[in-house]
Amino acid sequence: MIEKQHIIDRFKSYVTIDTESDPNSNTTPSTQKQWDLANKLVEELKQIGMEDVTIDDNAYIMATLPSNVSHPVPVIGFISHFDTSPDFTGANVNPQIIENYDGKDIVLNKEQDIVLSPEYFEDLLLYKGQTLITTDGTTLLGADDKAGITEIISAMEYLINHPEIKHGKIRVGFTPDEEIGRGAHKFDVEKFGAEWAYTMDGSQVGELEYENFNAAGAVVTVKGKIVHPGYAKGKMINSMYIATDYINSLPRLETPEHTEGREGFFHLHNIQGTVDETKIQYIIRDHDREHFEARKEMLEELANDINEQHQREAVTVEIKDQYYNMREKIRPMMHIVKIAKKAIEEVGIEPIMKPIRGGTDGSQLSFMGLPCPNIFAGGHNFHGRFEYVPVESMIKATEVIVKIAELTAQDISKFKSEEE
Template sequence: MISKEHIIKRFTGYVTIDTESDPNSKTTPSTEKQWDLANKLAEELKTIGMQDVSIDDNAYIMATLPSNIDYDVPTIGFISHFDTSPDFTGANVNPQIIEAYDGKDIVLNEAENIILSPDYFEDLLLYKGQTLITTDGTTLLGADDKAGICEIVSAMEYLINNPEIKHGKIRVGFTPDEEIGRGAHKFDVEKFGADWAYTMDGSQIGELEYENFNAASAVVTIKGKIVHPGYAKGKMINSMYIATEFINSLPRLETPEHTEDYQGFFHLHDMEGSVEETKLQYIIRDHDKGHFEARKEVMEKLTNELNSQYGMEVISTQIKDQYFNMREKIEPVMHIVDIAEEAMKQLDIKPLIKAIRGGTDGSQLSYMGLPCPNIFAGGHNFHGRYEYVPVESIIKATEVICKIAELTALRNKN
């Protein structure tokens, strides 16, 4: 049995180390403080008995659990990231342990009246009677993705301590900077040497994902002309008004707050403006490749129409692809999804196979030659003060890793 107390100690030890990444940094990792956990993890892997433990100059960690069987089995991998999102502070995380959750409101911070309530976060009711780890209301928790790291380390430790569970060679990898889209950028797939892998980076227990958004960023720059407002007739061009035209010309209901499931969107996430220049920063998302390309065309067409309307180039749009739907790379090797699904079923976990409304290291890794579906890590409400994770979900994810290793070996036994 996997000890709940051991899991809690390991997980809380990880989340109390600040590893927030920085999108404005040019280094890898993007913040020096990520090294604090990276070095700790490398040493911990050695301590539990992993072999070939390495940490490179960019803080990418890899290690091996050798096969304990005498026949050939595909090498599988498990991957998680140790950075946390810059969307909300990850400094001075103070995890709270809620034993035998009673289904009622959880007061995260009495002084600031911050409450985690099932009236708003209905998923809480799925975990009545379980042990929850929450924030104190002033930081994120970091279950994204330190829960995944805890699960992988704990699973490797369990397999080492229970050699009667037969498995092939297993590789583990921990990455920096996933939260700013760079987690796979310097991942050495050839060195990792796995036939396929799984990222432990999903949310609710049972999640199993092999589809994600196609993604692009768009920077829209609008140029205006500033003159004295008292003498501006026929001369001033206010870039902020043109920016408003651009914003309002995009489909109003095709935004994150109005979409779900397989529906794509345009998301304006940042804007800065003056009369003379306004910049809009968008992300474009869609699961369907054709719809994704059409969304980019909509923005380009709107740019051309506004320039034509004003009789000059007042607006320019720079679109950059970020990542693509990994379904294209997973479908030819669907047995790797089947193994994970069977592992969950054998552990009495209902598989929730659905598309990721976001990105994952697994998407980029799949296009780099390492097919990599995504499995639940157990946390909820990522990137904010209401983040929580049931300890029982961490334990179940740990068991799924062990069962996948076992089933992979059994499938290849002569």
């Protein structure tokens, strides 16, 4: 049985360390403070009895739990990231423990009148009677993805302490900078040496995902012409007005707040402008590869149309692909999803199979030769002050990891019998 207080204490020890990543940095990890938790994790992995514990110059951590069976078993892995999102501060996290949640409003911060309410966040009602860990309303929590790290280390510790549970060789990996799209960029798949792995980076208890967005980022630069406003007639060109035309020309309902499921979007997430120059930053997302390519083309064509209208190169667009839909790489070996699904069912949870409206390290790793479905870590409302995680969900995720290890050491041919 996974001990509840042990999970709470381990999780709190991670989230109180600031590991916010920085998209404007060119180093790996992108922030020096990520080393604080990385080094702690290395020591903890050694303390619980893991072998081959390594950390490289970019803070990628790997460790091994050796097989305790004599027959051949596929080497599998479990992966999580230790950075937190730059969308909201991760400094001075002060986790709050809500025992036996009663289904009512939770006052996170009385002075600032910050309330976590089931009227707005209906998922809270799924966890009545459970123990929730929340923020104090002034920071994010960091369950994304320190819950995943908590679960992986706790599962490895449990397997070490219970050698009667038979398993093959297991590799674990912890990465920096996932929140800024670089978590897998310097991950050594060959060194990791697993046939497949699972990222513990999902949300609601029961989630199992092997589809994600195709993703790209775009920087749109609009050039104007600054002239003294008192003498500007016929001379000034205000880049911010042109930028506004560009923004308003994209489909208004194809944005995150108007889409769900497999629907893609354009997400305007940053504008910096002066009369002389405005920069607009978008992320582009779509599960369908053809639609994804069409979205990128739309950004380019819109720039061309505006340039033709102004008879000069007023708008330029730079687009960089970030990751692709891992479904393409996982469908040929669906037994790895079936094993996880069976594990979730065996710990008493109904699996929730749906596409990820985002990405994980696993989406990139799948294209690097390490097929990597995503499993729930339990948190909700990531990247903001209303983030929370039920402790019982972390316990169940830990049990799922243990069960996957156990199932993989058995005859997995039954999971391959109807390979898709």
